[in-house]
Amino acid sequence: MKKNLFLLKRIVLLFSLLTILAFTTACEDDPVAPQEEHLEAIGMVFYDSGIEVARIIRGVTSDTLKAPLGGLSEHYDIKFIDESENEFDPPSTETQTLAWEFEDVSIADIWQHEGEEGSFAFHLQGLLVGETNIEFFVMHNDHNDYRSGKIPVKVINEENTYGIPIGLELSNEITGDILIAINNSQVIGQLSIINGDTTDHFEVEFFDEFNNYFQPASPPHTLLVEVADESIVQIVGQEADEPWAFKVAGLKSGSTTITIKILHDGNVGVSFAPITVNVN
Template identity: 50%
Template sequence: MSILFKRFVIAFTILISALFVTSCDKTDDPVSTQEEHFEAIGMVFRTSGIEAARILRGITTDTLKGPEGAIGDALDITFIDEDENEIAPPSEPKLAWEIDDPTIFEVWQHPGEEGGYEFHIKGLKEGETKIEFFIMHEGHSDFRSGKIPVKIEHEEGSYGEPVGLIIFDEESGNQLVKINQDGSVNGNFALQNGTTTDHLVVKFFDENGTQFQPPVPDHGIQLSISNTNVAVITGQDAAEPYAFKIEAKSVGTAQLEISLLHDGSIEKTFANIQINVN
């Protein structure tokens, strides 16, 4: 091999090595994205500001609990950093989880809040299992909690997601209208022009038929009438958030729409109810 050729090979090798090092060194590249990973060593779960459970370095002596056949109270998550101080969740919702036995319970979150750091335990049947949480980042986990025990028990007065509603006459307690789970409606409102109904009360029911009114002020109802020339909503009072009256304004028909609110946003809207004014 000639000396000239050897020098060429050496020079070419040096050039390629220099290009490789330059391309791999992104610290000098102002355009390159520096990934930020969320770092924590534990989690804290609170309901109404009261600590329900915590896990640190994958170890816990606590158990999360939920009601059978119903949705439990909201659980808010914070994290624990390496100095064992509580820190807020990362800004982007990307919470994930795995349940050892998903036939016992599932995680329920309000529509539009999926992946956020507030959740409810929806008990499916009595029993015990475990859940592990993850913070996901571009397809991999920045954090994993370790497994946390979960126990589902029967609780009196608990209820599940609203699937329908019933409107009662407040004074007599008589059922006036029912919106079924399949969206069909039994009953309507028939008024004489110029009259007003007694106070009407809305109660929701879950798939087991349990009737309930979600707690305020986190929840409430929104009422709207399609034709306010025919009828209007009156008689609403903050002291009775699920009660109202209908006042007939002129002969005709209109539709009443009822929506369940959560934190001021619509969580579920139910089928329309016919109003007839004669």
């Protein structure tokens, strides 16, 4: 009796295991079930405007990424390298994002444009003259699909460099008078326009946390001025030879706001606090 009971238990256990195995196999072979893609890469390549600046394969590199002190590096785009050492584009899924880790966070950091956080493009920001290492990861939900190995980063002191823009000054191009100043979320000044008139050219100049004043290279950067109510004012006078200047035309009496934005390759890089415009 005990022997028969033991055999019965063995048969039930075996049947259960076969059922689980069949179910698992069916799920894996199901073409309708969503399949998670993992990044299969052995290396990374970093490009600046289509020109290769560094690469790392199987954790080995002889290259160094550089950043200016108190400023931003050029815009780096990433491609990956497969087992055949062919390059391929980074993943485009929202579940796979770029992450990184510095050995010394006091020397350098990474900055990404607004709306590009976690994407496979970035600027290096130089915080302190010196050298450190950075390691990149491709995060897939709560784990990493890929790690690059350590890449040297060097911060050097260069002239005519600038950091992340935190504010701007809007001035009359003819008189040089500063009409509007924006520092982070604080806006000093308002614009007043006579109904039916068009202003002189307004020129925009930006500044970073170190009070370096600059106008970004155009292209790839361009100026966007958005109007909250286009029935009250219109932006005119934007010309290719003056990429950081514009005019405002008063269409009817009222009050609205304009918002100045820096675009990078057509995407919003930085957006500033709205400026009040009154048409009398």
